[in-house]
Amino acid sequence: MLAASLASPGTLTLDRRPLPALGPRDALLTVEATTLCGTDLRIVTGQKTKGVTPGVILGHEIAARVWRVGSALTPGVDVPAPGTQVGLAPEIACGHCEPCTAGRSNVCASMALFGTGVDGGLAEVIRVPARALACITPTAREIAPPLLALAEPLSCCLRATTRLPITEGTRVLVLGTGPIGLIHCALAASAHASVMACGRPNRLSPALALGAQVTTASQGDDLVAEVRDWTGGAGADVVIIAVGDPGLVPVAAQCAAIGGSVSCFAGFPAGALAQIDPNLVHYRELTVSGSANATLADYAAAVTALSTGALDLSALITHEFALTEVDAALDAVRSRVGLKVAVLPERTPSPGHH
Missing domain, CATH: 3.40.50.720 (NAD(P)-binding Rossmann-like Domain)
Known part of the structure; x- marks a missing residue:
């Protein structure tokens, strides 16, 4: 599969690699869109290194579709059935620390994140490990993948409004x-x-x-x-x-x-x-x-708001790029030429971009 990973602080590499291994309690999702934010840019430029695993696939604002599920999982029960459009919350909380047990999993003491410590959405396929299956949220109805990817920033804003x-x-x-x-x-x-x-x-x-x-x-x-x-x-x-x-x-x-x-x-x-x-x-x-990050409840509420049409944020998506154009996508974020920039693995590259 094609993936954009952090070769070293300040160096982004786009290359082909084997598909992620599917464990018995894991799920594989095909990525439909990943929107970029300033955090991605700071990681790529080497300004942000805390919590970033060398070689990690970037991207934490993810819209996807269930592709394969592990042999120990029951589709439709443990995880949405293959073919289901889903959003993927990036926060993988431990569930056991004091913040988690107090209902503040968004500030988990040992938080892991897709796109910084765990391989993220700038790839054709993403593996969701067993401990993160709860991060998968199905849509109420299918919507444009770039819009669904906005569930992540929306969930963070929803978290703030609860306070x-x-x-x-x-x-x-x-x-x-x-x-x-x-x-x-x-x-x-x-x-x-x-x-x-x-x-x-x-x-x-x-x-x-x-x-x-x-x-x-x-x-x-x-x-x-x-x-x-x-x-x-x-x-x-x-x-x-x-x-x-x-x-x-x-x-x-x-x-x-x-x-x-x-x-x-x-x-x-x-x-x-x-x-x-x-x-x-x-x-x-x-x-x-x-306010920081979001709980899984915040993320689920964001997916529901977007996929039911209760909140329309489509005007925020101003630029779309193929995964092979990820450098151009990051340049668009850097230059602030638009609002939200989306990377779509299945998109045909634009003329002049390689």
């Missing part, structure tokens, strides 16, 4: 209009919240298309003033920081209403510090929270 009081009429400010920020806009809008999106000027139109009522490219004090104007002086009930800029943390606190919530959703640079006025937190009774 935020977003309901009808909630005033939500989303800082950052990359794919994650745009998903947060869509989620908040689906809850009938009022949404303001702040980000790059060229990303504001997609924010409106995905449910934001108001957009701005303002920063700092100008942004705070705009938010106050938008909310009649009250501030935003919920502020979601969806870009890894620690300088946005104090701004988010200033934008929040009395009793408001600030979510530090993005991953920040290692060693980054954010200064926040503790009196804002104290006197305005702010809640500052974080």
